[in-house]
Amino acid sequence: MLLLLLKLEIKNYILIDNLSINFGNGLSIITGETGSGKSIILGAINLLLGNRIDHKIIGTDKEKCTIEAIFNINDYNLKTFFNNNDLDYSSETIIRREILRNGKSRAFINDSPVKIEILKKVSSSLIDIHSQNQNDILSNKSFFYNLIDFFANQEDKVIEFQKKFNILKKKKYNYNNLIEKKHNITRDYDYNLFLLNEIKALNLEINEKDNLEKEYDSLKNFEKIKNSFDELNKLINGENGNLIETLSSILNILKKISVFSSQIKNYDARFEKLFLRLMI
Numbered sequence: 001m002l003l004l005l006l007k008l009e010i011k012n013y014i015l016i017d018n019l020s021i022n023f024g025n026g027l028s029i030i031t032g033e034t035g036s037g038k039s040i041i042l043g044a045i046n047l048l049l050g051n052r053i054d055h056k057i058i059g060t061d062k063e064k065c066t067i068e069a070i071f072n073i074n075d076y077n078l079k080t081f082f083n084n085n086d087l088d089y090s091s092e093t094i095i096r097r098e099i100l101r102n103g104k105s106r107a108f109i110n111d112s113p114v115k116i117e118i119l120k121k122v123s124s125s126l127i128d129i130h131s132q133n134q135n136d137i138l139s140n141k142s143f144f145y146n147l148i149d150f151f152a153n154q155e156d157k158v159i160e161f162q163k164k165f166n167i168l169k170k171k172k173y174n175y176n177n178l179i180e181k182k183h184n185i186t187r188d189y190d191y192n193l194f195l196l197n198e199i200k201a202l203n204l205e206i207n208e209k210d211n212l213e214k215e216y217d218s219l220k221n222f223e224k225i226k227n228s229f230d231e232l233n234k235l236i237n238g239e240n241g242n243l244i245e246t247l248s249s250i251l252n253i254l255k256k257i258s259v260f261s262s263q264i265k266n267y268d269a270r271f272e273k274l275f276l277r278l279m280i
Helices: 038-048 079-084 115-124 142-149 155-201 208-220 220-236 243-260 260-280
Strands: 004-013 016-022 064-071 094-098 103-107 112-114
Touching: 004 038, 038 064, 038 094, 064 155, 079 155, 094 115, 094 155, 103 115, 103 155, 112 115, 142 155
Parallel strands: none
Antiparallel strands: 004 016, 004 064, 064 094, 094 103, 103 112
8 A cells, every 4th residue: 555645835834935845656755954944844744634733833924824735545445434524535635724823723625624633534544653752653543443454354344334333323313302302392391381380370360460560550650640649639728719720730630640540540531521511
C-alpha cells in the first residue's frame, strides 16, 4: 500500500508567507540547519491532523493562514467512509484547514466543509508522524483494529457491520426521542390535570369570572371611587343654593365612576331618570 503526498501548500503560517512543495514518487527528504524552518512545516502538517490551534501562528498583518495538502488515496479504502459522510470521493483528495485571526478554524475535504472530527479521521489514515520517542499511530486504537481486520481478511464484514451499527444508532436515537416526547406529554398532562383540579376546587359559578373581573376593576379604582364619593358628600351636604346645578354635578360624578361598578351604574341610571323628571 503506497501513501503518496502529492502537494503541500502553506500560507501565512508563522514565518512562512507562501510555500508550495510538490512531492514525487519515492522518498522525499527536507533538510536544513537548525532553525531553518523544518519544524514549522511539520507543525503545519500537524494542523491537518486536527490538532489544537493558536491564533498567534498567523503571520503578521494577515487575517488567516491556510494549510492544504493533496493526497493520492486510491489504496486506502476510504470510499465507503466518504459516502457515509456525504463527501465527494476523488483519488486525488484535497485536505485543507483555515485558521482565522479570532482563533476560529474551518476544515475542508475536497472543498466541502467538515467537522474537525471528520478531518481527524481522514488525515490520521493518511498521515503518520514519527519523531523522537513518538509514534502517533501506535497510540491509535483504530490502527490495531484495522490491522487485525486486515490480516483476518474481515474488511468486508467490518464495512457491513459499520453500516448495520449506524442503522442501530439511528434507531436508538429515534427511540430516545420518542421516549423524551412521551415524558414531555406525560409531564404536560399531569400539569394540566393539576390546573384542572385547582379550578374545580374553586367551585366557580356561571359568569363568576366576569364578576370577579368587575370586582377587581372596582378594587383597582378604589381610590378614584372614594374621592368621587367624597365630592358627592360635599355636594349633598353643601349649601349651594342652586339645586339643578348641584344635581347636574352629582350626575356627572356618577357617570364618571359608573364604569367601575355595576352597582354604581344602576344608581347612575336611577338618578338620571330622577334628574330628568325634575327638569320637566
